[in-house]
Amino acid sequence: xxxxxxxxxxxxxxxxxxxxxxxxxxxxxxxxxxxxxxxxxxxxxxxxxxxxxxxxxxxxxxxxxxxxxxxxxxxxxxxxxxxxxxxxxxxxxxxxxxxxxxxxxxxxxxxxxxxxxxxxxxxxxxxxxxxxxx
Amino acid sequence: xxxxxxxxxxxxxxxxxxxxxxxxxxxxxxxxxxxxxxxxxxxxxxxxxxxxxxxxxxxxxxxxxxxxxxxxxxxxxxxxxxxxxxxxxxxxxxxxxxxxxxxxxxxxxxxxxxxxxxxxxxxxxxxxxxxxxxxxxxxxxxxxxxxxxxxxxxxxxxxxxxxxxxxxxxxxxxxxxxxxxxxxxxxxxxxxxxxxxxxxxxxxxxxxxxxxxxxxxxxxxxxxxxxxxxxxxxxxxxxxxxxxxxxxxxxxxxxxxxxxxxxxxxxxxxxxxxxxxxxxxxxxxxxxxxxxxxxxxxxxxxxxxxxxxxxxxxxxxxxxxxxxxxxxxxxxxxxxxxxxxxxxxxxxxxxxxxxxxxxxxxxxxxxxxxxxxxxxxxxxxxxxxxxxxxxxxxxxxxxxxxxxxxxxx
Numbered sequence: 430x431x432x433x434x435x436x437x438x439x440x441x442x443x444x445x446x447x448x449x450x451x452x453x454x455x456x457x458x459x460x461x462x463x464x465x466x467x468x469x470x471x472x473x474x475x476x477x478x479x480x481x482x483x484x485x486x487x488x489x490x491x492x493x494x495x496x497x498x499x500x501x502x503x504x505x506x507x508x509x510x511x512x513x514x515x516x517x518x519x520x521x522x523x524x525x526x527x528x529x530x531x532x533x534x535x536x537x538x539x540x541x542x543x544x545x546x547x548x549x550x551x552x553x554x555x556x557x558x559x560x561x562x563x
Numbered sequence: 564x565x566x567x568x569x570x571x572x573x574x575x576x577x578x579x580x581x582x583x584x585x586x587x588x589x590x591x592x593x594x595x596x597x598x599x600x601x602x603x604x605x606x607x608x609x610x611x612x613x614x615x616x617x618x619x620x621x622x623x624x625x626x627x628x629x630x631x632x633x634x635x636x637x638x639x640x641x642x643x644x645x646x647x648x649x650x651x652x653x654x655x656x657x658x659x660x661x662x663x664x665x666x667x668x669x670x671x672x673x674x675x676x677x678x679x680x681x682x683x684x685x686x687x688x689x690x691x692x693x694x695x696x697x698x699x700x701x702x703x704x705x706x707x708x709x710x711x712x713x714x715x716x717x718x719x720x721x722x723x724x725x726x727x728x729x730x731x732x733x734x735x736x737x738x739x740x741x742x743x744x745x746x747x748x749x750x751x752x753x754x755x756x757x758x759x760x761x762x763x764x765x766x767x768x769x770x771x772x773x774x775x776x777x778x779x780x781x782x783x784x785x786x787x788x789x790x791x792x793x794x795x796x797x798x799x800x801x802x803x804x805x806x807x808x809x810x811x812x813x814x815x816x817x818x819x820x821x822x823x824x825x826x827x828x829x830x831x832x833x834x835x836x837x838x839x840x841x842x843x844x845x846x847x848x849x850x851x852x853x854x855x856x857x858x859x860x861x862x863x864x865x866x867x868x869x870x871x872x873x874x875x876x877x878x879x880x881x882x883x884x885x886x887x888x889x890x891x892x893x894x895x896x897x898x899x900x901x902x903x904x905x906x907x908x909x910x911x912x913x914x915x916x917x918x919x920x921x922x923x924x925x926x927x928x929x930x931x932x933x934x935x936x937x938x939x940x941x942x943x944x945x946x947x948x949x950x951x952x953x954x955x956x957x958x959x960x961x962x963x964x965x966x967x968x969x970x971x972x
Binding site: 461463465468472473474501502503505506507508509510512514530531533534535536542543544545546547548549550551552553554556557558559560561 | 686687688689690692693698716717738739740741753754755758771787788792793794796797798800801804805814815816817822823825826827829830833834841843844851867874897898899907908909910911912913914915
């Protein structure tokens with residue numbers, strides 16, 4: 430298993446992910462992480478076929494190393510990324526794989542991805558319409 | 564005082580009219596048909612053909628040999644036909660189904676039929692549509708027809724009269740970004756998505772137009788609210804790419820700069836998809852990702868006086884390409900659009916500005932189908948103008964103009 434120092438020195442693993450992994454390990458809970466695979470040359474991400482193959486290969490590798498499996502996984506073929514729900518030990522091995530370019534929490538709290546909420550909502554006003562003619 | 568229609572009826576016994584419908588229900592249409600009589604003149608045939616070509620209302624490009632008594636253009640909320648004095652009187656009584664009756668334009672050989680036909684009847688458009696000069700593209704017959712626009716938001720109410728027929732594809736994604744099966748009917752988990760979808764491609768209803776590209780198709784997905792997790796958005800983006808959208812409109816983002824999504828916008832670009840994203844509502848010195856990336860067409864908000872809204876985010880980065888965001892500004896204050904369950908409501912936000920530009924891009928792509936996303940974006944940028952009192956640090960290139968963008972494309 431990657432050591433604490435190995436994890437923290439890995440620039441692709443943000444502090445928030447490290448903390449979440451530690452917390453999940455301590456609580457014996459599961460965590461969902463999003464992994465972005467490395468592209469090559471002019472390609473920002475691997476092809477859909479390579480993405481699918483790599484996602485499977487990397488989770489198999491992490492399973493062999495940690496003894497744990499992914500609870501659930503979803504591959505974003507067109508985007509060169511995948512999301513995995515699993516135990517912290519399994520995930521720590523997974524994020525350490527060299528084919529992984531970056532890691533992100535699939536977090537669900539207010540600072541996560543959110544709609545850019547309107548600053549005001551109200552009934553339509555008459556001056557919101559304009560008459561047009563030929 | 565006699566109207567133009569009355570004078571025309573007096574002179575020839577019949578008149579061509581454009582009727583603004585309050586609804587396009589089959590029962591309404593069949594009820595109104597009895598007031599029309601068959602058109603016989605070549606001018607009417609030419610006009611019918613023009614409307615068909617520009618709106619898809621007739622669905623055929625062939626010259627119709629026997630024009631129907633009445634033709635309906637649901638995307639425009641219009642019907643066209645010929646009436647006699649009795650028919651006109653009867654139509655005028657149908658206030659429940661009709662909001663206006665106008666004399667159809669009479670075309671000569673000198674004036675192009677195509678450009679006048681669509682915009683002829685008086686109708687109400689939102690101030691934002693007017694500010695971008697969008698009706699001038701409609702008048703040329705460009706409605707966004709044939710262009711699929713990706714729309715990732717809280718969903719969209721597919722039963723709203725303005726969105727009926729606009730949502731071609733719909734999907735919902737769970738917390739790990741997997742599609743929910745069976746695919747639910749188009750609905751909104753909030754009201755944000757119905758509003759933004761209406762601005763992109765809402766159809767005209769009863770003479771009121773809220774959609775910039777009323778002929779475009781939407782691929783709408785629920786990716787936000789009820790679980791604001793990254794994987795849902797990725798699931799939606801992945802799906803949008805698979806559906807081969809030409810434009811992706813997203814009025815969502817992570818606060819601050821987060822480079823984690825950069826490969827994804829690069830993928831969109833590589834696949835020829837124009838990413839049109841909101842910049843954020845946190846004011847000067849702020850922005851959101853992915854709206855603040857250098858390869859995204861990011862949009863800030865202006866009000867009716869064409870001034871940048873106080874809440875509109877703007878930020879300068881130390882990078883060579885597109886260091887300043889947003890790339891441009893668009894109407895985002897007092898924007899009227901669709902409300903879930905029916906009717907309209909106003910909203911303020913860069914979320915409201917963004918679909919204006921997604922719709923504009925759809926119009927331009929329908930006008931010049933062979934042009935790439937990069938070329939369309941370039942034309943939009945080149946069409947922008949700073950308005951009096953506007954600061955570059957807040958508005959960047961300024962406000963785009965539809966007709967100028969078309970000329971530059």
